[in-house]
Amino acid sequence: MCGICGFVSRQDIKLTQLKEMNDTMYHRGPNDSGEEIYGLKDGYSVGLAQRRLSIQDLSALGHQPMHSDNGRISVVFNGEIYNFHELRENLSDYSFCSTCDTEVIIAAYLKWGISCVDFFNGMFAIALLDREKEELYLIRDCIGKKPMYYMENGAELVFASELKPIMSYPGFEKKIKKEVISRYLYQQYINAPETIFENVYKLEPGAILRVSVNSKSLALTKETWKYWDIKDVYAKQRQHMVTDYAQAKGELKELLKKATASRMIADVPLGSFLSGGYDSSLITAMAQEHSSEPVKTFSIGFQEERYNEAKYAKEVADYLGTNHTELYIDEKQMFDLVESIPKYYDEPFADSSQIPSMLVSALAREHVTVALSGDGGDEFFCGYNIYENVAQAQMLDMAGAAVHGICGLPFINKAGLSKKLPFRVRVIAENRNKETKTQFGASNYIMRAGAMVKNDGSELPCHYEIESKYGESKWQIRRMLLDMDTYLPGDILCKVDRASMKYSLEARCPILDRDVMEYSYRIPHEYKFYKGDKKHILKDIAYDYIPKELLDRPKVGFGVPLDKWLRGPLKEQLLSYSERDYLEKQGIFDSAYVSNMIREYIKTGDGGPATGANYSKLSWSFFIFEQWYQYYFK
Structure with missing residues (x-):
């Protein structure tokens, strides 16, 4: 886990300036840093820099930028390649100098070219320079666990794990992209590829950006494509459905066990977040199964009883026999973190659960450098309450269309009778956009989010008008896929990355393992949402480890x-x-x-x-x- 940054430019950027950019991310990698600049043709140069949080191979051999033995390839890398041991066995013709996964990236590229990314299972943001081809590749992991920002203006490109290094780049102009603000106010985050700044973008999850120099125009040529796209992977995996429940449960369980075990490989202390809910409890139980000693677990509690899940986490920890640490926090401890939000989140981000996420990360970091989490269980296995609402809305859609038609009649409209309808009826009746069927909500909120901003007609819609691309008629599944594309990487994973890295803590998510995600698409939906029981198959696996009575309760979540x-x-x-x-x-x-x-x-x-x-x-x-x-x- 680290922070990376760099550039491709004809500007005369000094090494000291690259170091200043890099040091804005000190919190992401306090153990080591490296900065280098290389010459390219036509007066261009490439800068690569990294702040290192040492997890694998703590020696100087893990220093970055890292180079191939023939000097052709240079890499800076943020994240983990969890299957690097398996890949290394297939790369025996390369002369390895270290035991870290960064060098496996280099060897894999030399053997397979940029298609090497198809073999990687992990969380990563990679910048790879091929001196022979004079090309720079920026690569982001499948689901967007690790961030990658870039600024481009035709003549140069600047990239980084956070916006701060880009803001520190010589000559960068902080021009706010006004068209994203209404959507931000409504969604509370800014989703890829957009950012708060003009000419600055987030590389989308599962995407590759290739940059090369065009000698004729002396400009940069950029090409972006997806090597892993949710809609395509979903469609492909649905062709191989597992229709036997026992088989699906057994195979999913083994994949989760393997994903958890691979995420326990570290040369530093490791623990697990434990809220007492299904996802974190299951991952903790699997971690305990793979550990020769009690796993360190961490939870925070609230004095207000209706928000407090710490007592449930303690019961699970006692049952599993973990080495449990809990911290009860008060409102003042949460409030004191409000001021630090912009420093560590770089752009407007208003999911208030970031605050307790920072607190539990701070607690864990006192004892470990790596923490396992249960992120992804809700999106991939139908856990949110909204999914129940979506299923109900689909059943009422035809009635809603009829109400909408009646309310559109001149004499009904003139009398304003539609405003007198019950809220739930009005929401369903107004939900007529085929591209946003699963994103229904109060039209007043959308109207107000738009009215708050000075608009010129170019603003992005508050909802994501992309639902038809999934080719899925069942609204519940469609909303899950949409959340995987938007809410999960844009909100949840961003929140966890910044909250944990604020304290130089690496968060690992076994449920977001590539094999687990792809296998989840092969599982029939009725195994996930069974007679109103959300996350049914995941809960069933959890019951193999933990008694049902310790887990079966309403979802609470963090309260601010x-x-x-x-x-x-x-x-x-x-x-x-x-x-x-x-x-x-x-x-x-x-x-x-x-x-x-x-x-x-x-x-x-x-x-x-x-x-x-x-x-x-x-x-x-x-x-x-x-x-x-x-x-x-x-």
Whole structure:
């Protein structure tokens, strides 16, 4: 686990400047750093840099940039290749100098070319320079566990694990991409390939970007493609369905055991996050099965009983016999982290569960350098409550179409009767866009997210209008695939990466193993959602390790008292951000609209006159944006 950055440019970038870029990510790799610059044709040069958090081969032999024995290939790499031992056996013709997975990347590229990525099972962001071809490749893992940003303007390209090195690049202009802000306010994160800045992008999960010099134009030629795409992999795997439940359960269990065991390979202390829920409990149980000593487990508790799952985690830990550490946190400990959000998240990111995620990461880092997590179980095995709602909405869709048609009649519309319909009926009736069928929600929220921003017509829609590409008629499955493409990498994995790396902690996710993900597509949906039981097959595997009575309870999740904060200790700060004069000078938001909305929210909980709705989500998204803006622009 590390941070990487670099460039391809004709600018005269000094090694000291590359080092300054690299050192903005010190928290991602405090153990070592390396920076090098190489010449290319036509006056171009390539810079590669890495901050290292030593996990495999702690010696100097793991230093990066790392080079091939013939000097042709140079690599900087963030992440882990979990099957590197298996790959190494097939690369015996290469003369290895180290025992780390970085060198396996080099050997694999020399043998198979860029198609080597098809053999990698892991989480990674890789920058690989081929001096013979004078090409630079940027590569991101299948599901987007590790981040990769890049800035390009035709004449140069700058890349990094975070935005801070790019912001530190000589001559970089911080121009805000206004068209993403409405979607950010609604979704609370910015999904790939977009970022908050113009000319800056996230490399999408499962993608490769190739950069080379065009001698005729003295410009850079860039080509991007997907080597692993959810819609394609899903369609391919569905052709090989496993229709016997016992077989599916047995094979999935073995894949999860193998994925967990491979993620326990480390030359540093390792533990596991344990919330007491199905996913983290199952992964912890499998880790305990593979360990010769009690696995170190970590959980945080809340004083407020309705949010507290620590007592359940303790029961699971006691049953499994782990070496358990728990920390009960109060509201002040959560509140104290609000100020650090922009520094470590780089761009506006308003999923408030980032705060308890940072706290449990800080706790784990006191004892270990690597922590296993249960991320991915909900998306791949149908765990979220929204999936139940989606299934119900599909059954009511025809009735919703009829209501929508009736409400569109002139005399009904004129009388405003549609506004008097119950909320659930209105949401289903308004859900007419075929590309966003599973993303229904309050139209007021979407309208307000758009109205808050000064628009010129180029803004991105708040929803992702891409659902037809999955070729799936069942809404529940379609929404799961959409979440794998958007919410999982854009929100969940981003949250965990920044929260853990803030404390130089590596988080590993066995459920997001490539083989596990691909196998999940072969499992019939009714094995995942069985008679209303979400994650049925995953729960069934968990019961092989842990008694049902220790796990079977409603999902809770982390709770952060946003309303209390925004109307209490953050009130004056929020009000100052929404002053009309300030917003007018900033030139991003509709000053009158936002100022009125925030004041109504603080006063009554409403998002404006006569709305009768709580707009804490939009108010928090706005607050986090302004906090980020103050940090990076003021």
